[in-house]
Amino acid sequence: MTYLAKPKLHHPRLPKNALGHTRRDYEGAVSTLCAGCGHDSISAAIVQACFELDLPPHRIAKLSGIGCSSKTPTYFLGNSHGFNSVHGRMPSVLTGANLANRELVYMGVSGDGDSASIGLGQFAHSIRRAVNMVYVVMNNGVYGLTKGQFSATADKGSKSKRGAVNTDAAIDLVGMALQLGASFVARSFSGDKAQLVPLIKAAILHRGAALIDVISPCVAFNNHEGSTKSFDYVRAHNEAVNRLDFMVERTPIAVDYAPGTAREVVQHDGSTLRLRKLHDDYDPGNRIAAMTFLQERAAAGEIVTGLLYVDPQAGDLHESLNTVDQPLNALGDAELVPGAAALEGINASLR
Amino acid sequence: MPQPRAIASVNDFVVKFANINGSGSASANGLFARAIMRMGIPVACRNIFPSNIQGLPTWYEVRVCEAGWLGRRGGVDLMVAMNPQTWDKDVASIDPGGYLFYDSSKPLPPSKFRDDVNVIGMPITEICNKAYTDARQKQLFKNIIYVGALSSLLGLDPIEVEKLIGEEFRSKAKLIVPNVKAFLLGRDWAREHLAGVQMGLKLQRADKVKDRIFVEGNSAAALGAVYGGATVCAWYPITPSTSVAEAFMRHCAKLRTDPQTGKARYAVVQTEDELASIGVVIGAGWNGARAFTCTSGPGVSLMQEFLGLAYFAEIPSVVFDVQRGGPSTGMPTRTQQSDLLACAYASHGDTKHVLLFPEDPRECFDLGATAFDLADRLQTPVFVMMDLDIGMNDWLCEPFGWDDSRRMDRGKVMTREALEAGKEFGRYLDVDGDGIPYRTHPGTHPARGAYFTRGTSKDRYARYSEEGPIYVDNMQRLLQKFETAREIVPRPVREDAERKTQFGAIYFGSSAASMREALEALRGQGIHLDTLRVRAFPFHDDVSEFIADHGQVFVVEQNRDGQMRTLLVNECGVDPTKLISVLNYDGTPITARFITREIAEKVGVLTPVPLKKRVAR
Ligand SMILES: Cc1ncc(C[n+]2csc(CCOP(=O)(O)OP(=O)(O)O)c2C)c(N)n1
Ligand code: SF4
Ligand SMILES: [Mg+2]
Numbered sequence: 001m002t003y004l005a006k007p008k009l010h011h012p013r014l015p016k017n018a019l020g021h022t023r024r025d026y027e028g029a030v031s032t033l034c035a036g037c038g039h040d041s042i043s044a045a046i047v048q049a050c051f052e053l054d055l056p057p058h059r060i061a062k063l064s065g066i067g068c069s070s071k072t073p074t075y076f077l078g079n080s081h082g083f084n085s086v087h088g089r090m091p092s093v094l095t096g097a098n099l100a101n102r103e104l105v106y107m108g109v110s111g112d113g114d115s116a117s118i119g120l121g122q123f124a125h126s127i128r129r130a131v132n133m134v135y136v137v138m139n140n141g142v143y144g145l146t147k148g149q150f151s152a153t154a155d156k157g158s159k160s161k162r163g164a165v166n167t168d169a170a171i172d173l174v175g176m177a178l179q180l181g182a183s184f185v186a187r188s189f190s191g192d193k194a195q196l197v198p199l200i201k202a203a204i205l206h207r208g209a210a211l212i213d214v215i216s217p218c219v220a221f222n223n224h225e226g227s228t229k230s231f232d233y234v235r236a237h238n239e240a241v242n243r244l245d246f247m248v249e250r251t252p253i254a255v256d257y258a259p260g261t262a263r264e265v266v267q268h269d270g271s272t273l274r275l276r277k278l279h280d281d282y283d284p285g286n287r288i289a290a291m292t293f294l295q296e297r298a299a300a301g302e303i304v305t306g307l308l309y310v311d312p313q314a315g316d317l318h319e320s321l322n323t324v325d326q327p328l329n330a331l332g333d334a335e336l337v338p339g340a341a342a343l344e345g346i347n348a349s350l351r
Numbered sequence: 352m353p354q355p356r357a358i359a360s361v362n363d364f365v366v367k368f369a370n371i372n373g374s375g376s377a378s379a380n381g382l383f384a385r386a387i388m389r390m391g392i393p394v395a396c397r398n399i400f401p402s403n404i405q406g407l408p409t410w411y412e413v414r415v416c417e418a419g420w421l422g423r424r425g426g427v428d429l430m431v432a433m434n435p436q437t438w439d440k441d442v443a444s445i446d447p448g449g450y451l452f453y454d455s456s457k458p459l460p461p462s463k464f465r466d467d468v469n470v471i472g473m474p475i476t477e478i479c480n481k482a483y484t485d486a487r488q489k490q491l492f493k494n495i496i497y498v499g500a501l502s503s504l505l506g507l508d509p510i511e512v513e514k515l516i517g518e519e520f521r522s523k524a525k526l527i528v529p530n531v532k533a534f535l536l537g538r539d540w541a542r543e544h545l546a547g548v549q550m551g552l553k554l555q556r557a558d559k560v561k562d563r564i565f566v567e568g569n570s571a572a573a574l575g576a577v578y579g580g581a582t583v584c585a586w587y588p589i590t591p592s593t594s595v596a597e598a599f600m601r602h603c604a605k606l607r608t609d610p611q612t613g614k615a616r617y618a619v620v621q622t623e624d625e626l627a628s629i630g631v632v633i634g635a636g637w638n639g640a641r642a643f644t645c646t647s648g649p650g651v652s653l654m655q656e657f658l659g660l661a662y663f664a665e666i667p668s669v670v671f672d673v674q675r676g677g678p679s680t681g682m683p684t685r686t687q688q689s690d691l692l693a694c695a696y697a698s699h700g701d702t703k704h705v706l707l708f709p710e711d712p713r714e715c716f717d718l719g720a721t722a723f724d725l726a727d728r729l730q731t732p733v734f735v736m737m738d739l740d741i742g743m744n745d746w747l748c749e750p751f752g753w754d755d756s757r758r759m760d761r762g763k764v765m766t767r768e769a770l771e772a773g774k775e776f777g778r779y780l781d782v783d784g785d786g787i788p789y790r791t792h793p794g795t796h797p798a799r800g801a802y803f804t805r806g807t808s809k810d811r812y813a814r815y816s817e818e819g820p821i822y823v824d825n826m827q828r829l830l831q832k833f834e835t836a837r838e839i840v841p842r843p844v845r846e847d848a849e850r851k852t853q854f855g856a857i858y859f860g861s862s863a864a865s866m867r868e869a870l871e872a873l874r875g876q877g878i879h880l881d882t883l884r885v886r887a888f889p890f891h892d893d894v895s896e897f898i899a900d901h902g903q904v905f906v907v908e909q910n911r912d913g914q915m916r917t918l919l920v921n922e923c924g925v926d927p928t929k930l931i932s933v934l935n936y937d938g939t940p941i942t943a944r945f946i947t948r949e950i951a952e953k954v955g956v957l958t959p960v961p962l963k964k965r966v967a968r
Contacts, residue, residue, distance in 0.1 A: 058801060061638070061793045074803060074815070081793035083637060084805040085630070086656050092585075092627040096634025096642060097793070099583045099618045104638075104794050122630070125623040317620075324614040328582040329639035329792060333758050335616055336580040338606040340753040346574065347750040350564035 018054040026050045026057060028078040032071070038190035038216030038231075039069050039138045043076040045193050046107070046136070049200035050077065060105045061097055065090040065119060068145045069111035069138035069216070077107075088119025091126030091135070095317070098131050101327035102318050105204055106133040113143040116152035116171045123173070127180040127209045132316040134203040135211045137173055138190070140218035141229035148221030159226030172298065174308060177211040178291050183314030184210035185290075187305045189234050190217065198246035199307060205271045208314035215303065239302040241293075242284065243276040267312045275307060284309050355467045356448035359551030362392050362417035364428040366501075366552075369441045370494075371434050373405030379494030380411040381745070382515055383501060387415055388565055388747065389511040391557040395421040395864070397744050397940060402590070402683045408437045417557050421711075421747060422865030425942040429552055431497060438463065450550065452497070452504075471548050473500055473541065482536060492533040499537020504545060506554045509538060564750045568741035569645075571712035572671050573598035574751065575719020576643055577606055580759045581669070583642035584619045585631035587650060590683050591739040592673035595645035596621075625650035629657040629668070636667040637804060639764070639792035641723045643669035648677040648690045651697065658732055659698030660806045662829070665779075665788070667726035667762070670694075671719070671735045673742040676938045685938025686739035688860055689910035694734045695888055695918055701826060705733045705836050706888040710863035711741060713748040718841065718886070727762035729836050730790060738909070740861040740940040763789045770799040778802040778813040779825060786831030833889055840887035843894055848879035854954065855901035856933075857894075859885040859915060861940065862907050868943035869950065876947075878954050880905070888918060895923040898930070903957060905950055907933045909941050 014022040026047040031040050050060065057079035064070035066087035073082045085093045094108045108126075115123040115137050126135070141154040148161055152171045159165055177185045184206040188196040196214065203210035215234050217223045223230045228237075242263075265273040265285075275284065283289055290309045297304045324331075358364070366383075370376035377398075384396045395414040401407035414424050429450040432441045445451060447467040455472030464470055475496055479489045502509055513531050520526040573595050576584070586596040600619050607616040622628045628644040635642035646654070651672055661668050674690045676682030694706055705725060707718040718735055726733040763783075765776055770791070776799065779788050788811075791800035802813040808822040809815055816822070858866040863884055870880060883897045898904050898919070906916040913932040920927045933949045935941040 056797055058797050059794055063634070079798065079801050081791075081801050082803040083634075084803065084807070085633075086660050086806060089626060089630045089657065092622065092630025093634035093637070095620065095627075096583060096585065096631035096636070096640075097638040098634075099620070099631070100635040100638035100640030100642070101792075101794065121623055122627055125627065129620070318618075321618050321620075322613075322615050323618050324609050324612065324616050328616070328618060328635075331580075331582060331616055333580070336582065336607070337578055337753075337757075337759070340755050342606060343578075343751045343753045347562075347564050350566045350750075351562070 017051055019056060021051065021057070023047060023051045025079065026077055028073070028075040031075040033068055034220045036219040037068065038140060038218070039072050040075070041190040041193065042136065042138055042196070042214050042216055043072045045196040045200055046076050048193070048197045049204065052197070053201050053204060055105065055204070059103070060107055062107045062109065063090050063094045063097065064109040065111070065114035066145070067111035067114050067143065068218075070109060070114055072138070073109055088114050088117070089122055090114065091119065091122035091131070094133055095126055095129065095131050098133060098317070099323075100329040102132070102323070103327050106131075108133050108135045110135070110137050111144070111151070112137060112139040112141060112153040112173075113151040116173055120152070120171065124176065124180055127177055127182045127211065130181065130183065130208050130314065130316045130320065132207055132318070133209060134200065135209065136200070137211070137213045138216040139173070139213055139229070140216050140222050141227065142218050142222040144218045144221060148218070155228040158228045159224070161221050161224055172294075173211065173213045175291065175294055177209075178287055178294070178309055182211050182309070183208035183311040185309040186211070186307045187213045187215070187303070189215045189238060189305060191231060191235065192238075192305070195240065195243065195305065198244040201246045202244060202273050202307065205267055205269060206310070206314075207268050208311070208316050234303060237301060237303045239297055239304050241279040241282040241304055241306040241308065243278055244307050245274045245276060247272045247274045265310055265312050268314075273307070273310070273312075278306070285311075354549070355469055357469050357549050357551045358428050358446065358448040358450075360428070361553045361555050362415055362557060364415050364552045365424050365426060366413045366415070366429045366431065367427045367441075367444070368411040368413075368431045369434045369437050370409050370411065371436070372401060372403050372407045372409040374494070375491045376409070376433065376494045377411070378519070379498050380413070382512060382519070383498050383507070384413045385515055385565065386502075386507055386511040387413070387554060388560055389515065390508055390554060391560050392417055392554060393419045393421065393559050393747055395423070395747065397423055397740070399939070400684050408434050415554065417559055419559055420864065420868040420943065422868055423940040423942045425944045431501070433493070433497070442468070450552065452501070454493075469549065471504070471545060473497070473545070478536065478540060492529075495530055495533040496537035499534040499539075500541035500545065502534070503538045503541035504548065504550050505552055508556070509534070560747065562750055563747050565745050565747050566712045567594070567743060567745050568709070568712040568715040568737055569594040569673065569743060570598040571751070572645075572709075572715040572719040572735060572737060572742070574602050575716040576669075576723070577602045578716070578753060579641065579720035579723035581641045581643050581723060582617050583631065583635040583640050584617070585622050585628040585642070585644050586619075587622055587625050587628050587646065589647045589650050591675055591743045592645040592647045592650070592671060594743065595671050595673065625653040626657065629654040629670070632668045633657060633661050633666050636661070636726070641667070641669075641727070643671060643723075645671040645673065647673050647675050648693065649680065651690055651693055655698045658704070659700055659702050661732045662698065662702045662704065663700070663806055664804050665730040665790070666804075667730055668732045669722045669726050669735065670732060671737060674736065674738040676936075682938045684739070686861070686940055687909050687936055687938065688736070688738055688862070689914065689936065691736070691910070691914035691918060694736065703833055703889070705729060705731060705840060707733065707735050707841065708859040708886055709735065709737060709741065710860060710884065711748045712746050713751065715741060716751050721841065724760040725836075725840065728760050728787070728839065729832060730762060730787060731832070736860060738861050763787055765789045765791045765795070765800060767796050770796040776800050777811045779809065779828070780811045781828050781831065785835040786828050786833070787835060837889040837891060840889065840891065842891050843886055843897070844884040845881070845893065845897060847881045848874075850879055852879040852881060853902035854879070855881045855883065855897060855904040856907060856950070857883050857885055857897070857904055857915070857919070858907040862909060865941050865943045865946055866907055869946035872943060872947040873950060876951055878951060880950070885915070888922075890919070890922055894919070895925065898923060898925050902929070903931055904929055905931050905933050905953070907941070907946060909935050911936045
């Protein structure tokens with residue numbers, strides 16, 4: 001397989017964002033995933049979100065592990081630097097990149113095998129460290145790239161394409177992220193772009209570790225009857241707790257909500273998230289209640305989606321480390337090298 | 352009972368302290384060593400400690416050597432036996448005619464002593480019990496009290512000891528007086544009660560220390576990282592490398608805190624394992640910060656996959672490997688040079704990495720800083736190959752030096768201006784013929800210079816490709832880059848014997864001190880050797896030349912398999928029979944006595960003329 005450049009035909013009537021970019025400017029190479037793969041829809045949602053946010057593409061860095069899901073950074077944001085690292089280790093590479101330059105947007109892309117199986121440790125630790133990032137898991141319950149083995153997010157009792165039943169308990173990344181202190185936790189479905197795009201936008205503007213677990217059916221290996229990650233199953237069991245109408249300060253949206261049905265969340269940078277309630281007593285500001293709710297609904301066989309938890313004023317790793325405001329990679333000799341005189345003092349203290 | 356022979360020596364002997372880990376002996380023993388150094392007499396000190404926090408035996412060896420040999424000598428002239436658990440072994444290790452200093456508070460049967468050793472008893476526990484009521488003080492001051500007694504016995508200048516106590520507790524002034532008191536208590540007791548003891552070991556003020564400093568390699572390496580411009584450190588605790596990261600934090604708190612804002616110009620992350628440490632380093636290196644990790648053999652093993660990625664994706668990264676005895680958890684608190692092959696060829700696939708071999712803390716500083724320039728210039732992982740012996744012991748070495756006109760060499764980074772001017776950018780394009788391509792940092796230019804980094808094969812423009820010839824093209828360029836590395840890494844240091852000889856010796860790292868001493872001893876036996884101290888891998892052409900210049904070359908190293916020799920055979924294409932291994936790998940630092948004996952024996956076998964005759968001639 002060789003690289004396929006996507007023809008850049010700029011249609012004069014394509015809508016432009018505030019930077020004068022069209023959606024095309026946020027696209028990448030032609031996808032080589034299977035036709036109908038859920039991952040491609042998520043790539044499209046990422047493109048849409050970045051376009052709508054007027055992000056300069058070169059100020060985004062996209063990083064991934066290994067898997068079909070981790071291949072997708074090639075298929076979006078072609079004008080951004082990308083890093084396809086090693087299996088399960090995207091979080092550490094992203095952490096290092098983030099430490100080097102706090103000013104870019106870090107988009108981490110992973111799969112369920114990548115994050116819940118081989119990379120569970122790195123997933124957990126990057127979240128507990130509150131690395132400022134968007135962490136998207138394209139969750140299909142299988143290892144797509146190695147042809148359909150169960151991953152650690154496969155539900156107990158779920159059937160493989162060949163009919164084998166998964167006997168191991170599933171790891172729920174959303175539940176884990178809540179427990180580990182993630183300050184933005186969402187679940188969505190690759191088939192629901194209207195729900196997914198605002199969530200990605202909000203996650204990008206959020207400061208801190210933002211996890212979006214996106215159920216993303218694998219049409220080749222996990223879209224059959226008996227699977228709990230198929231399009232049909234997810235559609236039938238999707239329980240959305242809210243709808244995010246993403247809103248930035250400077251472009252207020254005039255939408256009327258019936259009283260008591262909406263909730264506004266102002267993030268650290270002044271951006272406002274307006275959540276339309278779909279579930280009466282769901283409070284995305286209460287971590288413990290969210291965990292309980294999720295456990296209860298999961299036991300009832302539902303897949304809860306929406307913005308499940310957000311702490312709009314969360315800090316991040318740079319805050320914990322008290323690093324300077326300038327990116328560390330921009331510091332030069334004058335800021336970093338103490339010089340000969342300081343060394344003389346050190347020598348004197350060692351005699 | 353006849354008096355045993357008494358070793359007599361001024362400024363040339365070995366004192367060994369046998370203590371219990373966690374008993375507070377380390378600072379008292381260090382005080383003893385430093386005070387000798389303040390008298391202008393060189394010392395070489397070594398901690399021998401267990402993998403334990405409290406309760407197991409620990410030793411501290413102080414080699415006093417006016418001649419300035421800093422390697423471990425071997426043998427013991429004066430044993431300060433403070434640990435009943437190891438008594439028998441400690442007593443047995445004293446050289447005949449040597450001295451045993453012990454706590455005589457409890458009587459011991461005569462069978463516990465040797466009649467060829469001079470015994471000096473001091474009721475330390477009794478003295479402490481009388482002088483102190485607090486249980487902690489009773490224990491802690493024992494150590495200072497024996498330093499006091501030794502000061503009287505050996506002629507250690509009490510003024511130097513008092514000055515050092517003052518400096519040590521500068522920030523906790525109320526500890527100064529009780530410590531000085533305890534020291535004088537021991538000293539006065541010894542002057543009164545041990546005046547008649549025959550003690551042939553004496554200290555005499557000299558002028559051999561000059562402006563040298565006394566520092567451990569790990570701290571020096573960390574300082575090198577500060578001067579080398581490192582801003583990101585990711586690490587996972589492992590002996591003997593932990594103190595590199597700890598020292599980096601300490602140095603940075605002083606040297607890298609923004610004076611205006613109080614904010615940090617550095618970031619240190621203690622990760623969950625070594626996979627994450629190297630991952631963070633690679634992410635930071637990719638994004639244009641200078642980053643390092645410090646680890647030991649087991650950590651290097653965990654980093655293997657990532658190191659292959661860093662090699663293939665060409666990402667600057669620095670690894671300080673403070674080697675210990677392997678394999679597995681091997682001898683975690685003992686020294687070896689046994690990770691050479693694991694680092695030189697780390698990872699799967701065809702990989703080769705740059706290694707640097709500092710000989711002492713001064714060079715840990717120099718090469719520690721240089722490693723970052725090399726990593727950026729070559730866009731590849733660079734290993735600084737230290738070991739427990741240099742890393743965790745204070746060594747007397749030349750003071751640190753820095754040229755203020757020196758600037759970081761950030762290597763080939765394409766700037767926004769160059770991109771704007773339309774300069775062609777291909778991430779893996781060899782523009783200059785040295786195998787080193789240009790890179791861009793993420794976020795540089797709105798429309799140009801973005802590329803995709805991957806561990807999979809790619810063409811010169813970073814585009815994914817599985818075409819054989821394209822893969823080969825890239826791998827060949829990486830070889831070309833390694834050739835460039837050969838020319839820019841630190842050159843080996845060659846020293847030829849006064850007379851022409853067919854024998855050469857190659858050595859590296861912490862073996863240097865003992866090697867120099869051995870050379871002198873061998874010369875005394877009429878054996879002359881040219882030597883080459885290797886400072887880096889890939890080997891400079893000087894290394895092959897040196898081997899070609901000699902009939903036989905000894906390769907001195909601290910591992911079982913002769914790993915340096917394997918590298919030489921493999922990379923220099925030399926006849927293996929020319930290279931003769933001299934190997935010490937029992938976990939103790941290599942000694943001059945060992946090297947001398949091994950080489951003399953081997954030369955004896957190799958030389959048709961009997962040795963005696965050679966000497967007589
Ligand atoms: C160290 C290592 N082990 C195994 C593999 C093989 N491998 C490649 S992708 C993959 C599973 C990917 O699963 P997931 O992250 O769920 O991605 P998907 O393909 O399902 O999107 C495996 C096991 C590898 N690349 N590296
Ligand atoms: S195998 Fe599955 S996950 Fe991979 S591309 Fe095909 S559908 Fe997508
Ligand atoms: Mg998967």
